[in-house]
Amino acid sequence: MAKIFSGKDFADKLEQKLTRKFSSLPAELKKLTLVDILIGSDKSAQAYVNLKKAAAERVGINFKDIYRSEEESKIDLLALVKQLNQDDQVGGVMFQVPFPENLKDSQREIIDNIYFEKDVDCLTSRRLERVVRGESDFLPATVAAVVKILACGGISGPALAGKRIVVVGRSDIVGRPLAAFLKNHKAKVTVCHRQTKRLPDYTKSAEVLISATGRPNLIKENMVAKGAVVIDVGSPKGDVDLEGVKKRASFITPVPGGVGPVTVACLLENFIKLIY
Structure with a gap:
């Protein structure tokens, strides 16, 4: 049974740090x-x-x-x-x-x-391309949130190298910059989308599965490898069938209460970086 990540608890702690930083x-x-x-x-x-x-x-x-x-x-x-x-x-x-x-x-x-200088969420092409090319550690808030959550699951820094990671979704907001960040840190990344043929063949091969399509319950229990880390970036409803997938995953984020609160905190962290 998977460890279910609490985005609220993590975001609360990050907000406390940001409050101290901002007040100074x-x-x-x-x-x-x-x-x-x-x-x-x-x-x-x-x-x-x-x-x-x-x-x-x-x-x-x-x-x-x-x-x-x-x-x-x-x-x-x-x-x-x-x-x-x-x-x-x-x-x-x-x-x-x-x-x-x-x-x-x-x-x-x-x-x-x-x-x-005012693009707080890497929405402009200029900031986005710098992320994709690995020239900036100033990340879109959702990407920054996923990176922080992966670290909570024991996957960060050198641990990313060689990891089989499947990203489902290829938007400029999440999928594309996230896949680029992971590739730039030597992970073995495959990018899919919700119309990818034989999608389960890809998702079942992943040590880390990240889904960001916005299609509710796209990812089912039989599409996930035993012990995988599963990050659900679907909004407003989750991409992942939590009740089924948590039986196979080792670590999983729920929706709501997973990536969302951390993304909001990361946005505020980005703002502080911009102005200071």
């Missing part, structure tokens, strides 16, 4: 604001923004949530980004992604206009 910063830095922009009215996304806001308040970080209609134009969103870039009181900027369907074609252009 110069007064002018503590005035800076982290801005999160949500386009549309997706309730899961709104709930996630609220979690980030609450965590920021606990740490002492100023947090501003900005909501825009799905009908907002590309021109108006670019103007908003420009305004935030030029605001000296804004220390970090991020969007909730993906954008609504009618704005998806403009998503990359809008996000890439965020100043490199």
Whole structure:
């Protein structure tokens, strides 16, 4: 039976460290604001923004949530980004992604206009490519969370070398940068997606299985090797059938309460790194 990781307990401890760190910063830095922009009215996304806001308040970080209609134009969103870039009181900027369907074609252009120095979650192409090339240890918050959780499972640093790791999901937010980070640390990484043919053949070979597709219960008990470490990054519902898979895994993250709380704490850690 697997050890079930408590993201809340881990995040609580990390938040305590971040609170101490943030309180020690110069007064002018503590005035800076982290801005999160949500386009549309997706309730899961709104709930996630609220979690980030609450965590920021606990740490002492100023947090501003900005909501825009799905009908907002590309021109108006670019103007908003420009305004935030030029605001000296804004220390970090991020969007909730993906954008609504009618704005998806403009998503990359809008996000890439965020100043490199204010890109708190590696959303811009410039920051993302630095991660992919192994040129930066400033990681997307979800990737940083997975790396910290793997360390809790005894897999970090030299222990990554040679590990058979399967990443299911290839988004720019999680799958692509995470796979690149692991490869850059000498792990043997295979990247799949939810339409991969004979997906179980790949997942059953993994010592570490990380799923980030957003497809509920994609990963079943019979798709996991005995003793595997299983990280579920699915949101808002888990990719992994927890009740079944925990019988075979040695270590597993639940949804909710696994990767999510750690990601929020890692986002705040990124903000402190940006401004200090």
